[in-house]
Amino acid sequence: MSRILVTGGSGLVGKAIKHVVETEPEGSPFAKRAGEEWIFASSSEADLRDPVATEALFDKYKPTHVIHLAALVGGLFKNMKYKLTFLRDNSLINDNVLRSSYTHQTSKVISCLSTCVFPDKVEYPLNEEKIHIGPPHDSNFGYAHAKRMVDVMNHAYKEEFGCNFTSAIPTNVFGPYDNFDLEDSHVIPGLIHKCVLAKKNGTPFVVAGTGKPLRQFIYSYDLAKLFIWMLRNYDDVEPVILSVGEDEEVSIKQVADAIVKAVGFEGNYSFDTTRADGQFRKPASNAKLLGLVGKFEFTPFDQALDETVKWFVTNYDNART
Ligand code: NDP
Numbered sequence: 001m002s003r004i005l006v007t008g009g010s011g012l013v014g015k016a017i018k019h020v021v022e023t024e025p026e027g028s029p030f031a032k033r034a035g036e037e038w039i040f041a042s043s044s045e046a047d048l049r050d051p052v053a054t055e056a057l058f059d060k061y062k063p064t065h066v067i068h069l070a071a072l073v074g075g076l077f078k079n080m081k082y083k084l085t086f087l088r089d090n091s092l093i094n095d096n097v098l099r100s101s102y103t104h105q106t107s108k109v110i111s112c113l114s115t116c117v118f119p120d121k122v123e124y125p126l127n128e129e130k131i132h133i134g135p136p137h138d139s140n141f142g143y144a145h146a147k148r149m150v151d152v153m154n155h156a157y158k159e160e161f162g163c164n165f166t167s168a169i170p171t172n173v174f175g176p177y178d179n180f181d182l183e184d185s186h187v188i189p190g191l192i193h194k195c196v197l198a199k200k201n202g203t204p205f206v207v208a209g210t211g212k213p214l215r216q217f218i219y220s221y222d223l224a225k226l227f228i229w230m231l232r233n234y235d236d237v238e239p240v241i242l243s244v245g246e247d248e249e250v251s252i253k254q255v256a257d258a259i260v261k262a263v264g265f266e267g268n269y270s271f272d273t274t275r276a277d278g279q280f281r282k283p284a285s286n287a288k289l290l291g292l293v294g295k296f297e298f299t300p301f302d303q304a305l306d307e308t309v310k311w312f313v314t315n316y317d318n319a320r321t
Contacts, residue, residue, distance in 0.1 A: 001035045004231065005061050007048060007097055008069030009040025013112070013170075015177035016220035017067065017227055029232075030225045039063065043070070049089055054096035058104045067227055068097050068111040071147075075184045076139055083142035090146030098153050102163055109165040110230050113151065113239060115284050117144040117169075125246055126284040128169070128239050151239060158237045168230060171243040171284055175220030175304065176311035179320045188217065188305070191256060192312055193321060195263045204268035205260065208275035211253030216243050216284060219304035222296075229293055244298050245290075246283040258302050262309035 008014045018040050024031035032038065039061050046057035048070050072089040079086060094111065101109045118126050119134030131151060136144030150167055157163035174188040182193055191207065198205040226242045234240065253271070260269055290296070299307075312319055 001037070002064045003037045003039065003061060004065045004067065005039045005041060005057075005063035006067045006069060007041055007093075008071060008112075010042035010044075011069060011073070012173060012175060012178045012220055013069050013223060013227075014040055014042075016175055016224040019176075020221055020224040020228065030228045041070075048096055049092040051096045051099070054100045055103070058100040058106075062104060063101075064107050065231060066097065066101050066106050066109040067231065068094070068101075068109055070097070071112070072143075073179075074143075075186060075190075078184050079140040079143055083140075085142070086140070087142035087146050090143060091149060094146065094150050094153065098150075098157060098165060101165070102157060102161060107164060108231070108235070109154075109163070110227065110234075111150045111154070111165070111167045113147045113167050113169045114143075115169055115171050115241070115243070115282070116140055117147040118282075118284075124281065124283050126241070126282065128241055128288055131169075131239070154237050164235055164237075166230070166234065166237050167239040168227060169239050169241045169243075169284075170223055171216040171218055171241070173218055173220050173223055175308050176315075177220070177320075178308070180312060181321055187215070187252065188255060188259075188308070189312075191259050192263070192309055195256075195259050195265050196309075196313060196316075198267060199263055199265045202267060204270065205256075205265055207252065207256045207269075207271050209252060209271065209277040210273050211256060211271045212251055213277050213279065214249040214251050214281045214283075215255075216246070216249055217255075217301065218243055219299045219301075219308075222298050222304075226289070226293070226296070229296075234292065240289055240292065241284050241286055242289060243284050243286045245286050248298070248301070249281065249283060250301055254301075255305070258305045259309065261302075262306040263313075 046053040120137040154165040178189040180189040180193040
């Protein structure tokens with residue numbers, strides 16, 4: 001019998017894991033197994049910044065495994081404005097979750113880092129060895145340092161107490177249940193929302209920047225499967241980057257084109273080249289992942305985007321906007 005507690009179970013990635021666990025057909029390596037109980041916790045059940053609430057959550061469920069996704073997450077503006085809050089809240093959440101996992105003798109914890117935590121000045125592609133070799137970008141140093149410390153704590157828990165704690169490092173995630181807020185969201189959900197509104201209001205769809213920067217995007221349902229794979233197959237403290245390959249980078253223009261097509265937008269569509277582009281590329285290597293998992297079929301980008309747009313349009317009234 002295993003009881004898997006997913007913290008951050010109400011967010012983009014948590015909902016994707018729930019979806020995969022509930023919908024994968026029997027026989028799939030990602031399907032729910034007999035004897036497994038999955039618990040998806042949100043902040044309303046326990047504020048994980050609070051050690052007492054965290055202990056109470058662990059007392060209630062007595063998880064054998066934890067997928068730890070809960071975090072204060074935000075776009076660039078929020079990260080820049082609230083650096084101490086990002087540092088403190090995420091440090092408290094991570095410390096409490098790992099501590100309670102240890103005191104409750106949880107047999108495995110996979111925590112979630114992000115490729116945003118890598119050093120600012122680094123040789124690309126990013127890989128699992130480069131997390132700590134230089135300071136993170138100034139814009140998100142609160143979030144980045146709190147997340148980096150998870151890797152440090154995982155090693156310390158292993159060395160002092162022999163715990164089986166590890167971490168996953170996803171690249172940019174998108175999919176159903178994302179945060180589609182116009183001001184404070186990641187690029188894909190923000191552009192989807194903008195394009196849907198432009199279609200509805202008969203206004204132009206304007207994308208900030210030249211559209212040339214390249215990024216690796218992973219569909220939340222693919223990421224969910226990789227978390228489930230890690231849960232069942234990976235028992236090493238060192239992190240694993242969960243991403244599509246470097247050869248699957250897409251430009252912001254490709255993203256915007258795919259959104260225009262999926263939304264069915266036929267109005268005026270342009271790029272505001274007076275707006276900043278951000279970094280041109282920051283590729284991450286998925287060589288370690290592929291070496292471990294063997295073959296993994298990522299959902300084609302256009303299909304994943306089309307599914308996300310359809311989900312947003314259908315769930316517009318309840319989506320996080
Ligand atoms: P979301 O913002 O969609 O969800 C965040 C989750 O954390 C929610 O379930 C939220 O609960 C929970 N949470 C936040 N604060 C607390 C708290 N104080 N106590 C308990 N729970 C809390 O995030 P994502 O699903 O996008 O991110 C999941 C993980 O993946 C995070 O660790 C993030 O850093 C990482 N990541 C995300 C990427 C992305 O592109 N989205 C890229 C790389 C990594 P509630 O709903 O109740 O507020």
